[in-house]
Amino acid sequence: MSETQPHPGLAGALRERLGEAAVVTDPTRLAPYMAEQRGLYTGQGRLVVRPADTDGVAAAVRLCRDYGAAVVAQSGNTGTVGGGAPRHAGEVVISLERLRRIRHLDAEDGHLVAEAGCTLAALQEAAARAGRYLPLSLASEAECRIGGNLATNAGGLNVLRYGNARAQTLGLEVVLADGRIWRSLQGLRKDNSGYDIRDLFIGSGGELGIITAATLRLHPIPSNRRVALLAMPELGPILPLVRAAQAESGDAVVAAELMSAEALAMGQHLEDTPANPLPGSPWYLLVELATPDPRADLDAALAAALEPLQEAGQIDDARLAPTEAAAARLWRLRTAIPDGQKRVGASIKHDISVLPGDIAAFVPRALAAVQGLDPRVRPCVFGHVGDGNLHFNLTQPADADGAAFLAQRASYHRIVHDEVRRFAGSVAAEHGVGQLKRDEVRSYADPLGIELMQHLKQALDPDGLLNPGKGAAATGPRTADLNPGDDASC
Ligand SMILES: Cc1cc2nc3c(=O)[nH]c(=O)nc-3n(C[C@H](O)[C@H](O)[C@H](O)COP(=O)(O)OP(=O)(O)OC[C@H]3O[C@@H](n4cnc5c(N)ncnc54)[C@H](O)[C@@H]3O)c2cc1C
Secondary structure (H helix, E strand, C coil): CCCCCCCCCCCHHHHHHHHHHHHHHHHHHHHHHHEECCCCEECCCCCEECCCCCCHHHHHHHHHHHHCCCCEEEECCCCCCCCCCCCCCCCCCCCCCCCCEEEEEEECCCEEECCCEEEEEHHHHHHHCEEEEEEEEEECCCEEEEHHHHHHHCEEEEEHHHHHHHHEEEEEEECCCCCCCCCCCCEHHHECCCCCHHHHHHHCCCCCEEEEEEEEECCCCCCEEEEEEEEEEECHHHHHHHHHHHHHHHHCCCEEEECCCCCCCHHHCCCCCCCCCCCCCCEEEEEEECCCCCCCCHHHHHHHHHHHHCCCCCCCEEEEEEHHHHHHHHHHHHHCCHHHHHHHHHHEECEECCCHHHHHHHHHHHHHHHHHHHHCCEEEECHHHHCEEEEEEEEECCCCHHHHHCHHHHHHHHHHHHHHCCCCCEEECEEEEEECCHHHHHHHCHHHHHHHHHHHHHHHCCCCCCCCCCCCCCCCCCCCCCCCCCCCCC
């Protein structure tokens, strides 16, 4: 495979097969496909192909293979680990952005079949118009596309109640490395006729196949909704509170988002962020309860869950949003944090998970460890704590040089990830592996697990055509971070 440039005949062959509009070689039009969210990588590709349907994707893969070019699938290009950025000029980006049809929606059965290029927001809206609910929800939902959501097994805000992207998926259509199309979109709830091939492609980062369509579960709309902000003196009450609220509400807790006071304060740097209504505590938990049952008394459920903790002095204060607008203002405190952190200075980020019950022990240990390297570092800890996923982020000291801080990225990663390992957690929780974490993941993973992944990669992509050099199974040298940039999203 050529790393330096695609074969001179490939663009012409793709144009001939897929039409002029499907092939991009002009550097100005290529640029958005090469820019990566975190700013750490700039894609090196010189050729983007935008097929309009599954047959077009299959044809593009076959032509790339015939001309010896590796391919990088791209959907919304909001990924944060360099997975969608071509590492070499010879790699071809196959963009799924034109596959935007919702092929079928069955509100009664509770599923829809959508093509990979549908944005997550468009699918949520289609489900709502049909009186149904698609629970997958991320801050990037206006731009990310369902193919990318499934390739990364995206998490987001509602995982606690509904599970991650994999749990929403009933079927897939995938173009394989040899250009054949594997179709399994029936949407069966039960199918034990062999190995679970569908789940293999979910979360595989475009390294095993290109997802062109998916069958997704739809749920009743949880229109009875309550949002509360809780201020806490310590982290200990989180798990008892979440479990009590689940028990009292009939499992209606859809989100439990942790925010440190420092993280919340960073969100205040955005003009549209409301003031913290409960200032003065070190930790905050944003809790959302939601159910389709209009008779469920969620206020009572929350009050019952809170009461023993308040009596024990484990909750400083609580604010229940009385209206939808007030609920949106509480949520803004949380969603403002990633962009607010950017305003404060250079940042080093860790997307990690431990068991929810270990959060209270993990966080102080990890904080002490990073402050051992530099006591002036400003932690920005927040995340989907109900499912154990934390964005354990660090911001440069106020009076320090950003570049010098970023130069210590590897040391901070090592310190935080060693603590994650101590708690048997994961150093790649919801954003995947891509380029950014491939060596980090490998150094913490079970070698047998890596070996099994390499066997699967070899079986499904023997020529190493799909997203080479990325993911936990990748071999060969890692591409250095190309830009000294800051980390852009959560
Ligand atoms: C502001 C912001 C907030 C975010 N919040 C969250 C969050 O809460 N939870 C979360 O999980 N992520 C989050 N992300 C990360 C990102 O949005 C998700 O990873 C998303 O699922 C990626 O979808 P995408 O369409 O943009 O994929 P892309 O960026 O296009 O691709 C991501 C990876 O999947 C591969 N890929 C893309 N499409 C396909 C396909 N059709 N078939 C096979 N492989 C493919 C690519 O090669 C790449 O490796 C956030 C990002 C931003 C910018």
